[in-house]
Amino acid sequence: MEFIQFDHVSKSYEKQLILDELDLYIKENTFVTLLGPSGCGKTTTLRLLGGFEKPDSGKIYLNGNDITALPANLRPINTVFQKYALFPHMTIEENIGFGLKIQKKSKDYINDKIKYALKLVNLDGFEKRSIDSLSGGQQQRIAIARAIVNEPKVLLLDEPLGALDLKLRQSMQYELMKIKQELGITFLYVTHDQEEALTMSDTIVVMNQGYIQQIGTPEDIYNEPENAFVADFIGESNIIEGIMIKDELVSFLGVQVPCVDKGFGTMKPVDVVIRPEDVELDAPGKGFMDGVITDCLFKGVHYELDVQCGEYEWLVHTTKYFEVGQKVSLNVIPFNIQIMNKPESEDEEVLKEDDQ
Amino acid sequence: MNKFKKGASSLYLALIFLFLYAPILVLIVLSFNDSMSRTVWGGFTLKWYANLSSNDNIMEALGTTIKITLTSSIFATILGTTAAIGIHYMKKRHTAIMLGATNIPLLNADIVTGISLMLLFTRFTPLGEFSVILAHIAFSVPYVIFNVLPRLQSLSEACFEAATDLGATPMYAFYKVVWPEIFPGVLSGFLMALTMSLDDFTITYFTKGAGVNTLSTMLYTQLRKGIQPELYALSTILFLLAFALLLVINFKGSARKEVVKNEK
Numbered sequence: 191m192e193f194i195q196f197d198h199v200s201k202s203y204e205k206q207l208i209l210d211e212l213d214l215y216i217k218e219n220t221f222v223t224l225l226g227p228s229g230c231g232k233t234t235t236l237r238l239l240g241g242f243e244k245p246d247s248g249k250i251y252l253n254g255n256d257i258t259a260l261p262a263n264l265r266p267i268n269t270v271f272q273k274y275a276l277f278p279h280m281t282i283e284e285n286i287g288f289g290l291k292i293q294k295k296s297k298d299y300i301n302d303k304i305k306y307a308l309k310l311v312n313l314d315g316f317e318k319r320s321i322d323s324l325s326g327g328q329q330q331r332i333a334i335a336r337a338i339v340n341e342p343k344v345l346l347l348d349e350p351l352g353a354l355d356l357k358l359r360q361s362m363q364y365e366l367m368k369i370k371q372e373l374g375i376t377f378l379y380v381t382h383d384q385e386e387a388l389t390m391s392d393t394i395v396v397m398n399q400g401y402i403q404q405i406g407t408p409e410d411i412y413n414e415p416e417n418a419f420v421a422d423f424i425g426e427s428n429i430i431e432g433i434m435i436k437d438e439l440v441s442f443l444g445v446q447v448p449c450v451d452k453g454f455g456t457m458k459p460v461d462v463v464i465r466p467e468d469v470e471l472d473a474p475g476k477g478f479m480d481g482v483i484t485d486c487l488f489k490g491v492h493y494e495l496d497v498q499c500g501e502y503e504w505l506v507h508t509t510k511y512f513e514v515g516q517k518v519s520l521n522v523i524p525f526n527i528q529i530m531n532k533p534e535s536e537d538e539e540v541l542k543e544d545d546q
Numbered sequence: 547m548n549k550f551k552k553g554a555s556s557l558y559l560a561l562i563f564l565f566l567y568a569p570i571l572v573l574i575v576l577s578f579n580d581s582m583s584r585t586v587w588g589g590f591t592l593k594w595y596a597n598l599s600s601n602d603n604i605m606e607a608l609g610t611t612i613k614i615t616l617t618s619s620i621f622a623t624i625l626g627t628t629a630a631i632g633i634h635y636m637k638k639r640h641t642a643i644m645l646g647a648t649n650i651p652l653l654n655a656d657i658v659t660g661i662s663l664m665l666l667f668t669r670f671t672p673l674g675e676f677s678v679i680l681a682h683i684a685f686s687v688p689y690v691i692f693n694v695l696p697r698l699q700s701l702s703e704a705c706f707e708a709a710t711d712l713g714a715t716p717m718y719a720f721y722k723v724v725w726p727e728i729f730p731g732v733l734s735g736f737l738m739a740l741t742m743s744l745d746d747f748t749i750t751y752f753t754k755g756a757g758v759n760t761l762s763t764m765l766y767t768q769l770r771k772g773i774q775p776e777l778y779a780l781s782t783i784l785f786l787l788a789f790a791l792l793l794v795i796n797f798k799g800s801a802r803k804e805v806v807k808n809e810k
Contacts, residue, residue: 288712293713
C-alpha cells in the first residue's frame, strides 16, 4: 500500500458531484501537485486529506491506516491555507508555537523550534512582531513556518502563492523547494497555475471535473499529454483532429506527415498536438503546409504568431520577427508531433466539450 | 477666509453639543438646587443625594432595575452570542431569513411588543419581575446578535480550521481563536443590552404587573405627584456612571490600537 491512498472517494456538495470515485496514490517524500481549473475538485481532495471534509463514500489511508473518520486535529498533517489564516490577535511567536503548545512541548523546545522555523523561511528575529505588520509574502512564510514546526508527515498547501505578485511568487517557489528538500516530507500542493506546477513538482496530477486526467512527471505531462484537456491546460498548443494512417504516419488538415508514434492501429481518428514553440517557419513551399501570418505579438522572449493555413489558424512561437501578411510554410520534426487517442467513452466526450 | 470657516465650524459644533447636552446639564444643575422649584435657584446643596438612600421608593425601584437589567443582559448576551454563531454558519438563504426575523423586534413598535408579550405571559405566568426579565431578554437579543455577527464575519473562516489543523480540539480552537476575536462584539452587545434594558419603559410597563417598579415606571407614577428632586440626583449618578463606562470602553479601544501602532 502506498503512503497516501484515496480509495474510491466520492464527495458532493448540495447534490453537485465534486469527486467521483477518485483513486489516488501518493508516494512518501514526494512533491505532488494537484493541477486543474477551478471547480475541478483539487481543493476538495486536499480538504479531504486535511480532515476538513468527510467523503460521502470511499476510504482514505495514510501510511496504511484508515484515516477517513479521523478528525483534523488528530491527523499528522498540517496545512498552509490560501489566505494564510494566521491568528490576528497573536504575535508571530504565538502563531508558530500554537501547535507545539497543544502538544505540551517544553518552553525551550518550542522556542528552539520557532527560531529554526523562522530561519527556514528567512524571517529571523520576527518573533515579537504582530501579524498586521507583515506584508502578504511575509505572512505566507509565517503560515508555512507555523505548519512545519509540528513536523507533519504531510504538508498540504492550498494555492499558497495565489495572492502574491509574480516576482515574489517565483522566489517563493524556489524557497518551497528548498524547504521541501530540508524537511524531507511529503508535499501535496494545489494550484491552477501550470507554470508553478511544472517548476516545483516531482509528480503532477492533472484534474478536471472530479476526474484525474493524467498523472506523471512535469516532463511527461508537458511533452506527452494523454488527452486534449491536458494538452490544452498545460501550456498552449495546437490541437488538431487527424487520422492515424498507420504506424509513424498521420494525416491532418489534408496533408500526411511522418511522426514517431506507433500502436494506434490503422485509419484511426486521433487528436494531434503540436506545441507552438515546435513549429518552425520557412520560406513558402519548403514545409508541409503553406500559410499567411495574420498576427504578430511581441511577448518578451518570443513573438507569438497566428498563421492562417486554409481553415486552421496555427499558434506559433518564434524568436524571429515576421510581417503580418507574409507568406510562410510550416515545418515540425516528427519527434515533436504528439498523437493522442480520441476520447472513447461518452463521459470523456462530455469532459472535453465542457472545457472548450 | 480660512479663519472664518474655522470659526463657523467650531460655532456649529458648539451649538450641536449645546442642544445635545443642555437638557442633561439642566438636570445636573437641578440636582444640586436647594429648592423644590424647577425654575428658582435656591443655593447649592447635596441633600438630595443624601436623601436618596433613605427614600424607600427609589431604592426599591433601583434594586429591581439592577436585578432585571443585569439578569436580562447576561442571558441575552449568552443567547445572542450563540445565536450569532449559529446564524453565521447557516446556509446563505437561511441566514437571510434569520436576520429578517431578528430585525422584527427592533423595528416593531414598543407598544405592540409590550402588549403582545403581556398577552402571551398572562397565559402562562403571573406578571411580575420574572415576566419583565423575559421581555427584556426578548428585545435585547437582537442587539447582541447584531454586535457579534460582524465580528464573526470579519474573522477568516480558515482561522478555525487552521487551529484544528494544528491539533486543537473544536472547543479549544473556539476558545483560543474565535472567542478573542468576537469578544469586543460580545462586550458591546452586552453593554447595549444593558442600556436598552435600563432605558425601557413601554414594554416594562405592560409586562410588570402590579407592585413591581423599575426606575422608569416609578418615574412615570411619580409624575402625577410631581417629581422629587432626589430623582434628579439619581439621574445624575446614572448619567455619570454611563459616561464613565463609555470613557473606559473608548480608552481601552484606542489603547489597543496604540499598541499595534507602536509595534510597527
